[in-house]
Amino acid sequence: MDSYMWVAEELYNIVWKPIGIVPGVMITDYDPSLLGAIKNTYNGTTFMLCTVHVKNNFKKNCFKGFGGSVDKHNSLLQAAGHLIYSEDDESYNKAKNVFLSIAKTSTKAIDIANYLNRYVSNFCGSHQMMMQVDNERYYSHRSFL
Structure with missing residues (x-):
């Protein structure tokens, strides 16, 4: 499993899933692998370049x-x-x-x-x-x- 995907899923399971929401905005460096992991894990999240x-x-x-x-x-x-x-x-x-x-x-x-x-x-x-x-x-x- 891609390490970005693993981190995104773990973060979701630990932080967001228990409260039943996903972040509205994530600030990234627009790394394609990171964006792919976030898109697959956080449906509807908007991305912004830091x-x-x-x-x-x-x-x-x-x-x-x-x-x-x-x-x-x-x-x-x-x-x-x-x-x-x-x-x-x-x-x-x-x-x-x-x-x-x-x-x-x-x-x-x-x-x-x-x-x-x-x-x-x-x-x-x-x-x-x-x-x-x-x-x-x-x-x-x-x-x-």
Whole structure:
């Protein structure tokens, strides 16, 4: 048996099965084996990429085209943080505009904008999902962090 599957099943049997629920959200590194184990064990659980990995992905995909400019890297990471932690559509859109204005100064501006539209908005829009979970009072006992 795959070790991720074993851990997921044991965690379910020890923590979740006795109280009759499954976590509403699991935060992972999106490892395919781990996701498969969670999907097989926790039906209906939403997945989120952890912020450490999101920031690493920003660095990997967005620093290109800025050379070694520490100031640009820091500005871009700060804008990325505002995207990640935005609490509503207005703050998300404002952060996205700041991020794109910085990205436009890169020699890889189109690649960065495509990355933002393809990947980042999928994660960063999750603030609404987390607020919904919290508003339904499931967050504290249904989320597995």
